[in-house]
Amino acid sequence: MTCELVFVGTELLLGDILNTNAQYLSRQLAALGISVLHQSVVGDNPERLRQVLETALSRADLVMTTGGLGPTKDDLTKEVCAACFQKKLVLHDESLRRMKAYFAVKGVEMPKTNEKQAWMPEGAVIFANDNGTAPGCAMEKDGKRLMMLPGPPREMRAMFQSGALPYLRRFSDGVIVSTEIRTFGIGESAMAQTVSDLLDHENPTVAPYAKSGEAMLRVTAKAQNEAEARALLKPVVGEIVSRLGDKVYGVDVPNLETAVVKRLRQLGLTLAAAESCTAGLIAKRLTDIPGASDVFGCGVVSYRNEIKQKLLGVDPQLIARETAVCEAVAVQMAAGALSQSGADLAVSVTGLAGPGKDERGREPGLAYLALTDGSRTETRTVHTGQTGPDCRDYNRTVFASHALDMVRRYLSGRFGAVITFSKDCDA
Amino acid sequence: MTCELVFVGTELLLGDILNTNAQYLSRQLAALGISVLHQSVVGDNPERLRQVLETALSRADLVMTTGGLGPTKDDLTKEVCAACFQKKLVLHDESLRRMKAYFAVKGVEMPKTNEKQAWMPEGAVIFANDNGTAPGCAMEKDGKRLMMLPGPPREMRAMFQSGALPYLRRFSDGVIVSTEIRTFGIGESAMAQTVSDLLDHENPTVAPYAKSGEAMLRVTAKAQNEAEARALLKPVVGEIVSRLGDKVYGVDVPNLETAVVKRLRQLGLTLAAAESCTAGLIAKRLTDIPGASDVFGCGVVSYRNEIKQKLLGVDPQLIARETAVCEAVAVQMAAGALSQSGADLAVSVTGLAGPGKDERGREPGLAYLALTDGSRTETRTVHTGQTGPDCRDYNRTVFASHALDMVRRYLSGRFGAVITFSKDCDA
Numbered sequence: 042m043t044c045e046l047v048f049v050g051t052e053l054l055l056g057d058i059l060n061t062n063a064q065y066l067s068r069q070l071a072a073l074g075i076s077v078l079h080q081s082v083v084g085d086n087p088e089r090l091r092q093v094l095e096t097a098l099s100r101a102d103l104v105m106t107t108g109g110l111g112p113t114k115d116d117l118t119k120e121v122c123a124a125c126f127q128k129k130l131v132l133h134d135e136s137l138r139r140m141k142a143y144f145a146v147k148g149v150e151m152p153k154t155n156e157k158q159a160w161m162p163e164g165a166v167i168f169a170n171d172n173g174t175a176p177g178c179a180m181e182k183d184g185k186r187l188m189m190l191p192g193p194p195r196e197m198r199a200m201f202q203s204g205a206l207p208y209l210r211r212f213s214d215g216v217i218v219s220t221e222i223r224t225f226g227i228g229e230s231a232m233a234q235t236v237s238d239l240l241d242h243e244n245p246t247v248a249p250y251a252k253s254g255e256a257m258l259r260v261t262a263k264a265q266n267e268a269e270a271r272a273l274l275k276p277v278v279g280e281i282v283s284r285l286g287d288k289v290y291g292v293d294v295p296n297l298e299t300a301v302v303k304r305l306r307q308l309g310l311t312l313a314a315a316e317s318c319t320a321g322l323i324a325k326r327l328t329d330i331p332g333a334s335d336v337f338g339c340g341v342v343s344y345r346n347e348i349k350q351k352l353l354g355v356d357p358q359l360i361a362r363e364t365a366v367c368e369a370v371a372v373q374m375a376a377g378a379l380s381q382s383g384a385d386l387a388v389s390v391t392g393l394a395g396p397g398k399d400e401r402g403r404e405p406g407l408a409y410l411a412l413t414d415g416s417r418t419e420t421r422t423v424h425t426g427q428t429g430p431d432c433r434d435y436n437r438t439v440f441a442s443h444a445l446d447m448v449r450r451y452l453s454g455r456f457g458a459v460i461t462f463s464k465d466c467d468a
Numbered sequence: 469m470t471c472e473l474v475f476v477g478t479e480l481l482l483g484d485i486l487n488t489n490a491q492y493l494s495r496q497l498a499a500l501g502i503s504v505l506h507q508s509v510v511g512d513n514p515e516r517l518r519q520v521l522e523t524a525l526s527r528a529d530l531v532m533t534t535g536g537l538g539p540t541k542d543d544l545t546k547e548v549c550a551a552c553f554q555k556k557l558v559l560h561d562e563s564l565r566r567m568k569a570y571f572a573v574k575g576v577e578m579p580k581t582n583e584k585q586a587w588m589p590e591g592a593v594i595f596a597n598d599n600g601t602a603p604g605c606a607m608e609k610d611g612k613r614l615m616m617l618p619g620p621p622r623e624m625r626a627m628f629q630s631g632a633l634p635y636l637r638r639f640s641d642g643v644i645v646s647t648e649i650r651t652f653g654i655g656e657s658a659m660a661q662t663v664s665d666l667l668d669h670e671n672p673t674v675a676p677y678a679k680s681g682e683a684m685l686r687v688t689a690k691a692q693n694e695a696e697a698r699a700l701l702k703p704v705v706g707e708i709v710s711r712l713g714d715k716v717y718g719v720d721v722p723n724l725e726t727a728v729v730k731r732l733r734q735l736g737l738t739l740a741a742a743e744s745c746t747a748g749l750i751a752k753r754l755t756d757i758p759g760a761s762d763v764f765g766c767g768v769v770s771y772r773n774e775i776k777q778k779l780l781g782v783d784p785q786l787i788a789r790e791t792a793v794c795e796a797v798a799v800q801m802a803a804g805a806l807s808q809s810g811a812d813l814a815v816s817v818t819g820l821a822g823p824g825k826d827e828r829g830r831e832p833g834l835a836y837l838a839l840t841d842g843s844r845t846e847t848r849t850v851h852t853g854q855t856g857p858d859c860r861d862y863n864r865t866v867f868a869s870h871a872l873d874m875v876r877r878y879l880s881g882r883f884g885a886v887i888t889f890s891k892d893c894d895a
């Protein structure tokens with residue numbers, strides 16, 4: 042079954058709101074094995090909406106709309122959809138009753154304008170709205186189906202789960218299952234080259250992506266059920282992981298910090314961080330993960346040199362001689378964080394996030410990192426190559442990712458394979 | 469001039485990524501007075517992409533695409549667009565040179581596959597990519613224009629500003645100018661009620677929004693030129709600011725941290741932070757702002773109780789008696805951060821971000837904050853009311869915002885009005 046999503050609302054065309062409904066519905070439909078081949082956004086204009094709906098109905102088995110079911114004059118989705126299917130609107134008593142009850146709970150009388158929302162296409166399956174006033178519905182004609190859901194995400198999501206999902210399950214012809222292989226330390230092109238022969242696969246498909254300095258591969262299989270889909274995925278995912286080797290930090294792991302927190306927990310080790318230019322970002326990312334307090338207890342944000350000296354014991358003469366952005370300062374910061382925190386490991390970053398150059402004329406995008414366990418210390422120098430006016434965010438993100446990557450590689454080198462699978466992660 | 473936006477990428481149809489490019493480009497084009505009447509999303513499928521482009525070109529003067537300009541085989545936007553305009557692809561030497569330089573900075577040789585990205589439609593205007601490898605371009609035929617931008621938002625946005633915007637300004641008929649009034653400490657409904665009579669205005673329009681625990685109002689004027697639009701905005705913005713009073717933390721200021729950093733700089737004051745449950749987020753947000761090192765030098769992430777004692781001098785018996793989540797601990801954390809850092813002000817947070825309850829059965833969404841300048845200490849208790857399984861991010865963001873709000877209110881109370889205007893902000 043193919044589907045087109047049609048989002049109705051001038052506010053989307055003006056960019057006033059972010060279309061989160063698109064991602065939500067696309068994901069839900071993919072999980073049902075329903076192929077979304079097009080998404081369209083159109084304003085509150087009946088003629089353009091009609092044209093978009095006709096195009097959508099000509100190329101998809103199912104058309105789903107969100108938006109335009111409100112009580113005001115410019116909410117016209119129901120009227121236009123009904124006309125497309127030559128249905129008239131009739132008053133749906135149960136919806137009117139629910140709507141009146143909705144207002145009664147708030148101690149308010151229902152405004153007259155809301156009654157419009159209870160007029161539904163004749164013969165449609167009605168979906169009750171537990172979080173607002175507009176009901177949704179689905180109708181069918183000549184093998185085509187048209188479903189309408191409200192625009193506000195909270196109402197739409199609840200109605201999708203309670204009404205649309207049971208309705209759609211009947212038409213689902215199999216499932217689509219995706220697995221994501223996440224890497225660090227390899228570019229998208231180099232990664233794609235390593236697996237180039239697999240990129241032509243049809244089922245499962247293999248597609249490369251890049252985001253925030255990381256490259257990843259998505260492997261997607263279509264099958265009658267989840268077990269069959271997973272069986273198709275398994276050998277391909279295994280082959281890719283073996284080719285990419287230690288560049289892979291996880292399969293179906295949302296990010297580096299999750300992989301690091303999980304691995305630290307498994308090993309019962311604790312980590313501290315001393316951050317200069319990333320200034321809290323490593324700590325923030327680690328503690329985004331619920332339960333991170335078991336493994337990450339201490340961070341020092343030593344954005345200024347005096348703090349590097351006072352809280353981390355960095356030699357002020359070293360800073361005077363070499364500036365704060367050098368390998369030796371990173372090493373002393375990590376050592377200071379380790380001794381202050383009593384953690385098993387400490388990682389540090391000092392660098393130039395940008396956008397400006399430093400006092401020695403060095404370009405941003407340069408950072409020195411260190412990792413120590415007290416007996417062994419490793420360092421890494423990072424050049425992101427990003428120096429433009431907007432480079433700051435990117436550089437900070439990538440520096441922090443390198444710090445996390447150093448930790449996961451350390452844990453891997455000492456204790457074996459570092460690849461983290463989602464199944465354990467959820468545990 | 470009318471425009472259709474076409475977003476290319478199977479990852480959008482699968483719901484793997486949120487289409488933030490749609491909102492960004494729609495807003496930018498609205499500001500140019502270019503009417504976006506349709507947005508379409510299509511996968512990496514050349515035949516469907518061709519059909520979508522043909523439909524778009526039949527109903528819009530300008531078609532803009534994002535995505536599908538990467539180095540891999542499934543990146544086909546340029547090939548399909550060029551075919552629509554019957555143009556062949558030719559090697560663009562300057563783009564190839566830039567791309568090689570991009571890799572050289574990283575100390576990596578350019579993979580052979582990337583060369584594909586330097587082949588551009590003959591006669592097109594080329595937009596350089598300062599943040600990645602894929603150039604963008606614009607071409608024209610029979611009065612229709614087709615523009616291609618890369619998919620990754622960071623690359624797309626920078627290229628839009630540096631290349632597409634100057635190109636599009638020639639076609640803009642009038643301008644739309646928006647101003648954003650940002651508040652903290654008032655809900656969206658209460659804010660909207662305060663200005664309800666202004667919400668029916670036609671030019672400028674006034675629209676309320678809510679995001680991450682903050683409410684804001686966007687005031688938008690349409691006029692022949694920017695000066696006229698600003699003249700329309702001025703009295704309405706002034707009226708709203710005066711009604712909302714100290715709830716307003718800035719006009720056209722991107723966020724609380726920018727307002728705080730700017731105000732600290734103006735006053736020559738420095739700030740330190742002691743963070744438990746926000747664990748680096750306050751520090752991270754402050755140092756997102758270039759130049760924050762002048763005013764924010766020290767943060768302590770004391771996620772674990774031993775660190776609260778060791779680095780901040782919090783009384784362990786107090787923690788044993790009251791847990792670490794109480795007002796007295798917040799006060800001691802702020803005092804400790806102040807004395808450790810030598811800063812003028814210190815702010816602290818200790819709380820329950822969630823998702824779980826604490827050992828005393830308290831629900832997440834509770835935090836205690838303190839702000840001290842050494843002689844005066846203020847505290848704040850926050851209940852976000854968010855306790856669900858996904859509450860953690862929201863709670864951490866809102867706790868950090870409250871800490872920043874305490875700082876900006878302190879600076880305001882002591883030194884006068886706190887409202888920050890963007891013009892100064894850019895300085």
